[in-house]
Amino acid sequence: MNADLAALLRAVVATLRDDVRPHVGDEQARIQLAAVLDIVGKLEGMTAWAAEALHEQAHALQAGCAAVEARARGEGLRVPPPAEGGTASELVRAEGRIAQLTDWLFAQQQLDASLRTELDAMLRQALREQLLAERKRIPLTDFASMSAGGRRDD
Numbered sequence: 797m798n799a800d801l802a803a804l805l806r807a808v809v810a811t812l813r814d815d816v817r818p819h820v821g822d823e824q825a826r827i828q829l830a831a832v833l834d835i836v837g838k839l840e841g842m843t844a845w846a847a848e849a850l851h852e853q854a855h856a857l858q859a860g861c862a863a864v865e866a867r868a869r870g871e872g873l874r875v876p877p878p879a880e881g882g883t884a885s886e887l888v889r890a891e892g893r894i895a896q897l898t899d900w901l902f903a904q905q906q907l908d909a910s911l912r913t914e915l916d917a918m919l920r921q922a923l924r925e926q927l928l929a930e931r932k933r934i935p936l937t938d939f940a941s942m943s944a945g946g947r948r949d950d
Contacts, residue, residue: 804839809833850887852929857890860922864915871911875899894922910928 812833820826846926865875879896881889901915 829938856925
Protein backbone atom coordinates (compact mmCIF):
# COMPACT_ATOMS: atom_id res chain seq x y z
CA MET A 797 0.00 0.00 0.00
CA ASN A 798 1.43 3.37 -0.98
CA ALA A 799 -1.02 5.65 0.86
CA ASP A 800 -0.16 6.76 4.36
CA LEU A 801 -2.51 5.78 7.16
CA ALA A 802 -3.71 9.32 7.88
CA ALA A 803 -4.71 9.82 4.24
CA LEU A 804 -6.51 6.48 4.22
CA LEU A 805 -8.46 7.35 7.36
CA ARG A 806 -9.35 10.81 5.93
CA ALA A 807 -10.73 9.04 2.86
CA VAL A 808 -12.78 6.68 5.03
CA VAL A 809 -14.26 9.61 6.97
CA ALA A 810 -15.04 11.53 3.78
CA THR A 811 -16.69 8.51 2.17
CA LEU A 812 -18.80 7.75 5.22
CA ARG A 813 -19.79 11.39 5.63
CA ASP A 814 -20.42 12.25 1.99
CA ASP A 815 -21.55 8.98 0.42
CA VAL A 816 -23.05 6.92 3.24
CA ARG A 817 -24.61 9.35 5.74
CA PRO A 818 -27.05 10.95 3.24
CA HIS A 819 -28.58 7.50 2.61
CA VAL A 820 -28.99 6.50 6.25
CA GLY A 821 -32.58 7.20 7.27
CA ASP A 822 -32.88 5.40 10.58
CA GLU A 823 -32.11 7.67 13.54
CA GLN A 824 -30.33 4.92 15.50
CA ALA A 825 -28.16 4.08 12.49
CA ARG A 826 -27.30 7.79 12.06
CA ILE A 827 -26.21 7.94 15.70
CA GLN A 828 -24.05 4.86 15.24
CA LEU A 829 -22.55 6.33 12.07
CA ALA A 830 -21.77 9.55 13.94
CA ALA A 831 -19.93 7.49 16.58
CA VAL A 832 -17.93 5.70 13.88
CA LEU A 833 -17.04 9.04 12.26
CA ASP A 834 -15.91 10.35 15.64
CA ILE A 835 -13.71 7.33 16.33
CA VAL A 836 -12.15 7.14 12.86
CA GLY A 837 -11.54 10.90 12.96
CA LYS A 838 -9.66 10.48 16.24
CA LEU A 839 -7.61 7.64 14.83
CA GLU A 840 -6.63 9.82 11.89
CA GLY A 841 -5.40 12.49 14.28
CA MET A 842 -3.37 9.96 16.23
CA THR A 843 -1.49 8.52 13.27
CA ALA A 844 1.03 11.35 13.05
CA TRP A 845 3.07 10.77 16.19
CA ALA A 846 4.57 14.06 17.21
CA ALA A 847 8.12 13.78 18.46
CA GLU A 848 7.33 16.26 21.24
CA ALA A 849 4.44 14.12 22.54
CA LEU A 850 6.57 10.98 22.51
CA HIS A 851 9.36 12.82 24.32
CA GLU A 852 6.88 14.02 26.97
CA GLN A 853 5.72 10.45 27.56
CA ALA A 854 9.31 9.18 27.74
CA HIS A 855 10.28 11.99 30.12
CA ALA A 856 7.43 11.09 32.50
CA LEU A 857 8.64 7.49 32.67
CA GLN A 858 12.31 8.46 32.93
CA ALA A 859 11.61 10.85 35.80
CA GLY A 860 9.62 8.19 37.63
CA CYS A 861 12.34 5.59 37.13
CA ALA A 862 15.02 7.99 38.34
CA ALA A 863 12.99 8.74 41.47
CA VAL A 864 12.49 5.03 42.20
CA GLU A 865 16.19 4.33 41.65
CA ALA A 866 17.23 7.19 43.94
CA ARG A 867 14.82 6.13 46.68
CA ALA A 868 15.90 2.49 46.46
CA ARG A 869 19.59 3.39 46.53
CA GLY A 870 18.91 5.69 49.48
CA GLU A 871 17.71 2.57 51.32
CA GLY A 872 20.89 0.70 50.37
CA LEU A 873 19.26 -1.41 47.68
CA ARG A 874 20.94 -2.31 44.41
CA VAL A 875 18.75 -1.73 41.39
CA PRO A 876 19.53 -3.50 38.14
CA PRO A 877 21.31 -1.49 35.48
CA PRO A 878 19.16 -0.43 32.52
CA ALA A 879 18.96 -3.02 29.75
CA GLU A 880 20.74 -2.25 26.51
CA GLY A 881 18.46 -0.10 24.39
CA GLY A 882 20.11 -0.65 21.03
CA THR A 883 18.32 1.41 18.41
CA ALA A 884 15.05 1.55 20.34
CA SER A 885 13.34 4.90 20.63
CA GLU A 886 13.54 6.98 23.79
CA LEU A 887 9.97 5.99 24.73
CA VAL A 888 10.56 2.29 24.11
CA ARG A 889 13.68 2.38 26.29
CA ALA A 890 11.78 4.20 29.05
CA GLU A 891 8.92 1.68 28.86
CA GLY A 892 11.45 -1.13 29.07
CA ARG A 893 13.10 0.43 32.10
CA ILE A 894 9.87 0.88 34.02
CA ALA A 895 8.97 -2.75 33.27
CA GLN A 896 12.43 -3.82 34.44
CA LEU A 897 12.08 -1.87 37.70
CA THR A 898 8.58 -3.26 38.26
CA ASP A 899 9.86 -6.82 37.83
CA TRP A 900 12.77 -6.05 40.15
CA LEU A 901 10.43 -4.65 42.80
CA PHE A 902 8.17 -7.70 42.73
CA ALA A 903 11.20 -9.96 43.14
CA GLN A 904 12.30 -8.19 46.35
CA GLN A 905 10.58 -10.54 48.81
CA GLN A 906 12.64 -9.37 51.80
CA LEU A 907 11.75 -5.70 51.27
CA ASP A 908 9.90 -3.85 54.02
CA ALA A 909 6.19 -3.68 53.11
CA SER A 910 5.96 0.10 53.52
CA LEU A 911 8.98 0.69 51.26
CA ARG A 912 7.61 -1.76 48.69
CA THR A 913 4.29 0.11 48.73
CA GLU A 914 6.07 3.45 48.36
CA LEU A 915 8.20 2.30 45.43
CA ASP A 916 5.18 0.69 43.77
CA ALA A 917 3.23 3.93 44.14
CA MET A 918 6.12 5.84 42.54
CA LEU A 919 6.13 3.47 39.56
CA ARG A 920 2.36 3.72 39.18
CA GLN A 921 2.56 7.52 39.33
CA ALA A 922 5.12 7.51 36.52
CA LEU A 923 2.78 5.38 34.43
CA ARG A 924 -0.10 7.77 35.16
CA GLU A 925 2.02 10.72 34.07
CA GLN A 926 2.86 8.94 30.83
CA LEU A 927 -0.82 8.22 30.21
CA LEU A 928 -1.73 11.85 30.89
CA ALA A 929 0.81 12.95 28.30
CA GLU A 930 -0.60 10.45 25.82
CA ARG A 931 -4.20 11.37 26.64
CA LYS A 932 -3.62 15.01 25.66
CA ARG A 933 -3.32 13.83 22.07
CA ILE A 934 -6.71 12.13 22.01
CA PRO A 935 -9.66 14.46 21.36
CA LEU A 936 -12.72 14.20 23.55
CA THR A 937 -15.71 12.26 22.26
CA ASP A 938 -18.26 14.38 20.41
CA PHE A 939 -21.44 13.15 22.09
CA ALA A 940 -23.40 16.16 20.84
CA SER A 941 -23.12 15.12 17.19
CA MET A 942 -23.90 11.51 18.10
CA SER A 943 -27.04 12.43 20.00
CA ALA A 944 -28.12 14.59 17.06
CA GLY A 945 -27.89 11.57 14.83
CA GLY A 946 -24.75 12.78 13.13
CA ARG A 947 -26.49 15.71 11.39
CA ARG A 948 -23.71 18.12 12.20
CA ASP A 949 -21.63 19.10 9.18
CA ASP A 950 -18.07 17.82 9.68
